[in-house]
Amino acid sequence: MIELKFIRSNPEIVRDAIINKNEKANLDRLLELDEAFRKEQFEFENLRAHQNTVSQEIAKKKRAKEDAAKELAEMSDLAADIKDIQASLAEIGAERDAILLSIPNIPEDSVPIGRDESANEVLRYEGEKPHFDFALKDHLEIAELNGLLDLPRGAKIAGSGFPIYRGFGARLERAIINFMLEMHIQKHGFTELMVPLMVNRKSMIGTGQLPKLEEDMYHAEQDDLFLIPTAEVPVTNIYADEVLSYKELPQKFVSYTPCFRREAGSYGKDTRGLQRLHQFNKVEMVYFSLAEDSSRALEELLSDAEDILKAFGLHYRVVNLATGDLSFASQKTYDLEVWAPATGRYLEVSSVSNFGEFQARRANIRYKDAEGKMRHAHTLNGSGVATPRLMIAILESFQNPDGSLNLPEVLEPWLQLKI
RNA sequence: GGAGAGGUGACCGAGCCGGCUGAAGGUGCACGCCUGCUAAGCGUGUGUAGGCUUAUACCCUACCGAGGGUUCGAAUCCCUCCCUCUCCGCCA
Structure with a gap:
């Protein structure tokens, strides 16, 4: 498959390849999903980073035999949010990857252009x-x-x-x-x-x-x-x-x-x-x-x-x-x-x-x-x-x-x- | 098909009574030192992917066969599946 990063920064090259090879791949939808995915990924990673930090706190307090009830209460909600966004991410990712697999390879410059x-x-x-x-x-x-x-x-x-x-x-x-x-x-x-x-x-x-x-x-x-x-x-x-x-x-x-x-x-x-x-x-x-x-x-x-x-x-x-x-x-x-x-x-x-x-x-x-x-x-x-x-x-x-x-x-x- | 054991980084192999483990140790690899060459020895370094970024620099996230679950938190506990090995059965 073509690297997603390449598609993102060279959509026109990919579009030409699809057309010249008589393929049908929804490039626009792919770009849309890519953007949506990255946006949610950013959110997810921030939440996860916070969760990891607090988890460390809890671990530290427990080891020192201190009370961590306050942290634990906060974490419950956070865990639920993370689960939601994770599910959404998986859905977007699956659709994105399915399209990605339908993007053809890009012909070299020495290949004659023509429909058949x-x-x-x-x-x-x-x-x-x-x-x-x-x-x-x-x-x-x-x-x-x-x-x-x-x-x-x-x-x-x-x-x-x-x-x-x-x-x-x-x-x-x-x-x-x-x-x-x-x-x-x-x-x-x-x-x-x-x-x-x-x-x-x-x-x-x-x-x-x-x-x-x-x-x-x-x-x-x-x-x-x-x-x-x-x-x-x-x-x-x-x-x-x-x-x-x-x-x-x-x-x-x-x-x-x-x-x-x-x-x-x-x-x-x-x-x-x-x-x-x-x-x-x-x-x-x-x-x-x-x-x-x-x-x-x-x-x-x-x-x-x-x-x-x-x-x-x-x-x-x-x-x-x-x-x-x-x-x-x-x-x-x-x-x-x-x-x-x-x-x-x-x-x-x-x-x-x-x-x-x-x-x-x-x-x-x-x-x-x-x-x-x-x-x-x-x-x-x-x-x-x-x-x-x-x-x-x-x-x-x-x-x-x-x-x-x-x-x-x-x-x-x-x-x-x-x- | 039945019974058991196991799947951890390029490779081998610890961890598996949950948190300080991205993961000990070794091999390999890279660079440096040393030896007249080779071999050996010594030292240092060495995961992948994604996001962010001018950046192969930071930082963040994910990944211990795959997928789910329990939990604030899972390589570690539970479930399903796949694969490998051993024994039994069947068979070219």
């Missing part, structure tokens, strides 16, 4: 765009010809958007995941984590999925647990409510998990095949950095994610997301969009974001710097990468005229197969 993805800025294209001299089949047709997927039965047992990978399709999926994990571990210096796939409400608030996106989350009501929409949630929260030493930073974690999203409100959009799923696999990178290092770390994460696509020899582009397309918690995000030749579109396979101290404030992730001062860590993450659309790009890019596949050699050891 049409304002996104394509920074560059990488890799060679493949050319084919035969009629292309899309990933669903390839999958069908090779028996890689069983979407109808996935839908039967769970619902649409819950895919079954079958036979070589399952092995290929698994090989891709392992390949990505090992590259991040061995070449990029990440530490692997295997994490809970369900998290509590506090964790979801910590990374900023809640309160805004509750409708998009699968929720187990009995236990108030949420299926994770991304490994970002459990991994980023591992240091919630902790104080690290500056010497322990930076830290880089990579984690493979399935991800679960209800995708409420996006029915019928890009639904063919694996394009949009309720359950999908993703390798996620999470980066905890010193406050002054996060901009550099963002570039590093981007490069780590790009290495995956480069290793497969896929054509892709790097996009600097506009304010309106930026997530609630992000201050800057690069998307990687891979080219799917038969689908004929660039598909998002990775989002690499810098959250600054926004998540660290919510989750209370701090460190002591070299001067012994408390700082909030900066958190970043990036998909490295999500598999379904990567699978689309792979199936479509490496197809032969007969629908068979000519897969990239880098997968050879992971498939335990001669390619």
Whole structure:
């Protein structure tokens, strides 16, 4: 979240951020509550200070075995007043904090301003765009010809958007995941984590999925647990409510998990095949950095994610997301969009974001710097990468005229197969 | 699920027959001294958050798992919940 002090002294910056990110947060009400809270807090603290003083007197007199009846009489009323004002304070504070949690992070200056993805800025294209001299089949047709997927039965047992990978399709999926994990571990210096796939409400608030996106989350009501929409949630929260030493930073974690999203409100959009799923696999990178290092770390994460696509020899582009397309918690995000030749579109396979101290404030992730001062860590993450659309790009890019596949050699050891 | 023990500062750990405890002691950390280097030793300092403020200076308030209660006053007493550990049961 944004520090209340900052909001108080820079309301216009916050207001612009809310507008540019298409958020709805009642900033005016927040400022009003903030003022009311501080006013009552002042009253409360004065009363409390008086109460403490007199309490000391009573203690002193009792120890000296003197009579303290006069003081005790006064204190009764005072205690009642304090209780009242305390209740009012709690009420104002609760409303204030609820609004505070709905204030989005503030985009960096280098983020293009615009209300939706049409304002996104394509920074560059990488890799060679493949050319084919035969009629292309899309990933669903390839999958069908090779028996890689069983979407109808996935839908039967769970619902649409819950895919079954079958036979070589399952092995290929698994090989891709392992390949990505090992590259991040061995070449990029990440530490692997295997994490809970369900998290509590506090964790979801910590990374900023809640309160805004509750409708998009699968929720187990009995236990108030949420299926994770991304490994970002459990991994980023591992240091919630902790104080690290500056010497322990930076830290880089990579984690493979399935991800679960209800995708409420996006029915019928890009639904063919694996394009949009309720359950999908993703390798996620999470980066905890010193406050002054996060901009550099963002570039590093981007490069780590790009290495995956480069290793497969896929054509892709790097996009600097506009304010309106930026997530609630992000201050800057690069998307990687891979080219799917038969689908004929660039598909998002990775989002690499810098959250600054926004998540660290919510989750209370701090460190002591070299001067012994408390700082909030900066958190970043990036998909490295999500598999379904990567699978689309792979199936479509490496197809032969007969629908068979000519897969990239880098997968050879992971498939335990001669390619 | 049943029985018991416990949750205190970056960490360990006292306090827990209510007031003089923001909290002993130790470790760690920072600075200084000392030793030819390292190690050891000596000294000093070292909580967080909020309010007020030009101020990281004072001052005030809050915080001893979370939330309530009793009381003039609670880390200390009572209740509820969460978590950890040990034993029993169940189970992959």
